[in-house]
Amino acid sequence: IAGITQAPTSQILAAGRRMTLRCTQDMRHNAMYWYRQDLGLGLRLIHYSNTAGTTGKGEVPDGYSVSRANTDDFPLTLASAVPSQTSVYFCASSVQAGEGGNEQFFGPGTRLTVL
Amino acid sequence: GQNIDQPTEMTATEGAIVQINCTYQTSGFNGLFWYQQHAGEAPTFLSYNVLDGLEEKGRFSSFLSRSKGYSYLLLKELQMKDSASYLCAVRDSNYQLIWGAGTKLIIKP
Numbered sequence: 001i002a003g004i005t006q007a008p009t010s011q012i013l014a015a016g017r018r019m020t021l022r023c024t025q026d027m028r029h030n031a032m033y034w035y036r037q038d039l040g041l042g043l044r045l046i047h048y049s050n051t052a053g054t055t056g057k058g059e060v061p062d063g064y065s066v067s068r069a070n071t072d073d074f075p076l077t078l079a080s081a082v083p084s085q086t087s088v089y090f091c092a093s094s095v096q097a098g099e100g101g102n103e104q105f106f107g108p109g110t111r112l113t114v115l
Numbered sequence: 116g117q118n119i120d121q122p123t124e125m126t127a128t129e130g131a132i133v134q135i136n137c138t139y140q141t142s143g144f145n146g147l148f149w150y151q152q153h154a155g156e157a158p159t160f161l162s163y164n165v166l167d168g169l170e171e172k173g174r175f176s177s178f179l180s181r182s183k184g185y186s187y188l189l190l191k192e193l194q195m196k197d198s199a200s201y202l203c204a205v206r207d208s209n210y211q212l213i214w215g216a217g218t219k220l221i222i223k224p
Contacts, residue, residue: 042119042202042214043158058211090157098210099145106157 003027004107006091012113013081021076021110023091031097032074033104034058034066036087043090049074050097081114088112117141119215121203126221127193135188135201135218143208149177149188150202152217158202161188190220198222 004025013019025032030051035043045058049068063085065077074093078085088111092104118140127133139147146165150158164170164179164186176189188201200217207213 040216042216043204043212044214045211048211103148103160103163104212106159108157 004091004093004105006089006107006110008110009108010111010113012115013078015081015083015114017081019078019081019112021078021089021091021112023074023076023107024072025074025091025093025105025107026072027093027095027105028071029093029095029105030071031094031102032068033092033094034064034074034076035090035092036060036085037090037109038087046076046089048097081112083114086112086114117207117213119203119205119213121201121215121218123216124219124221126223127190129193129195129222129224131193132189132191133193133220135190135203135220137186137188137203137215139184139186139203139205139213139215141205141207141213144181145206145208145210147177147179147186148204148206148212149175149186150204152200152202154199161201193222195222195224 007022033048034046047066049055052071091107094102094104120138149161152158162177169178174191179186200219202217203215204212
């Protein structure tokens with residue numbers, strides 16, 4: 001593994017189903033993030049984790065949950081998918097949260113369609 | 116509220132120079148980032164500004180004026196591979212990134 005990986009690459013999901021998007025990084029970054037990207041809108045933060053064992057809510061957390069059991073993995077779960085959750089989901093990580101030029105590195109994204 | 120404004124789309128000619136502007140109104144300011152995103156791909160980091168002035172990195176430069184809530188990304192000697200979306204993002208008082216919708220740059224031969 002090099003960098004950040006996400007799985008699946010794409011998924012079509014029936015409304016009401018539960019879905020977990022996986023994200024793994026091998027850079028030993030402390031901070032990780034989940035964004036959704038919709039046409040005409042900027043990236044919107046769903047949830048974040050500043051360090052293993054802690055998580056926080058972003059701008060659009062409703063309908064999503066996360067966990068951070070270890071440094072490398074940060075799965076995003078949709079408990080009961082709805083069509084408005086159709087989007088491209090990006091996982092990102094940075095060395096640490098907070099000050100400085102802590103650029104975020106992005107995974108390749110998961111394209112999710114909820115019907 | 117928090118707001119990042121960028122032009123939706125710009126067109127430029129191969130070999131020319133283009134300036135992409137970004138204005139912001141955020142709750143606090145802890146740095147401004149520019150990212151490049153090719154269609155169907157992930158964003159990749161281009162530049163970071165936290166102090167006023169110009170940061171130069173090869174063909175790309177980024178400028179910041181905190182008093183005006185303004186930044187621009189300058190791309191010189193444009194190449195076809197520069198066709199992409201350019202995303203402006205500001206780190207707010209909670210140290211989270213607030214993203215603009217991006218500027219789609221089209222390069223013509």
